[in-house]
Amino acid sequence: GEDVEQSLFLSVREGDSSVINCTYTDSSSTYLYWYKQEPGAGLQLLTYIFSNMDMKQDQRLTVLLNKKDKHLSLRIADTQTGDSAIYFCAENPGGYQKVTFGTGTKLQVIP
């Protein structure tokens, strides 16, 4: 299908903020998601935002949505080594259960 785009790699120092960006494709998506994949594991839903929201905050996580530009970002405050993983942006075109994932951004946290 169409590509949900993300940068492939991000490296940050422990304690700094991380910002992972995503450009999605379908303005009809009801929800936009961030999933986290740790090594050797499946993906886990980290957070989501409803399409009529601009921002959502959940503890150290802040999601920003710019519908005009179809841009989604995930900010992780006070990044820890345990945050090292691959982060996937995802959308559900047409609002259905079918979910399209981005290419994934590998976050490396340097102690």
Place this chain on the structure above:
Amino acid sequence: DAGVIQSPRHEVTEMGQEVTLRCKPISGHDYLFWYRQTMMRGLELLIYFNNNVPIDDSGMPEDRFSAKMPNASFSTLKIQPSEPRDSAVYFCASSSGPLDGELFFGEGSRLTVL
């Protein structure tokens, strides 16, 4: 609940052999998805089921791939005959949450075809 259970976790086989991957979704979930993850293509949706019925199989690469869901608690993904380019991690996921598209993934089956 134990979550989505996949087997085997690892499979190494030779080209031309049949491979069967298995999945047990979370009880009560009425959607089941099969994804394939590779370095080159990322995470691709192969097929998904709703109430045991295949809804969209447009992601299935070719006729060598088939998937079934004989009941609400079991699904299989079969590759026959297998080829080296089928080497990947295959994930099963299930869903029935209040959020459209909130998926619960298994730990994956890593397939290596020699």
